[in-house]
Amino acid sequence: MNSFLVVAAALSAFTCLIHTFLGGxxxxxxxxxxxGLSPVPKYVSYYCWHIATIALAAMAIMFAIAAAYPQSWELGWTATGLAVSFCLLGLALPPLKEQSYKAMPQGWLFLPIACFGIAGGI
Structure with a gap:
């Protein structure tokens, strides 16, 4: 059992729960x-909200499988790639849009997931 990937799975599941319940x-x-929003941007944004929920749950599952079955290392690296991508986007977007990290903390949630994913893969 890869303990780094177990932690990455747990953090991904925790982030999914934060997204679903607090963020919801x-x-x-x-x-x-x-x-004030027309239906198309409103419901496309709502659809994207659910895509994020599915992606977070899938990351947790991929990390868990990779942690338990070393031959499934590709799943761990795929989930790590997602975590790194989400982290970089989340850390770059607030300053680019003149927002604070307090208002948009999402990128910081993915940093430990990415670090544990990388540690579990090497």
Whole structure:
């Protein structure tokens, strides 16, 4: 059992839960209640919200499988690649859009996942 990938799986699952429950209340619910948005951007954004949920759950599952079955190392590297990509996007976007990390902390959630994924793969 690869303990680094077990931690990456647990952190991914935790991030998925944060996204689903805390983020859902703060982002998805107000998005659906917004009256100033036309239906297409509103529901495409809501659809993307669910894509993120699925991606986070899939990352947790990929890390867990890779942790338990070393021959499935490709899944671990795939999940790590996603975590690194989400981390880089999340760390770059706030300054590019003149937002604070306090308002957009998502990138920081992926940093430890990426680090544990990398450690588990080497």
């Amino acid at each position: 209340r703060q982002i998805a619910v107000p998005l659906l209640k917004a009256t």
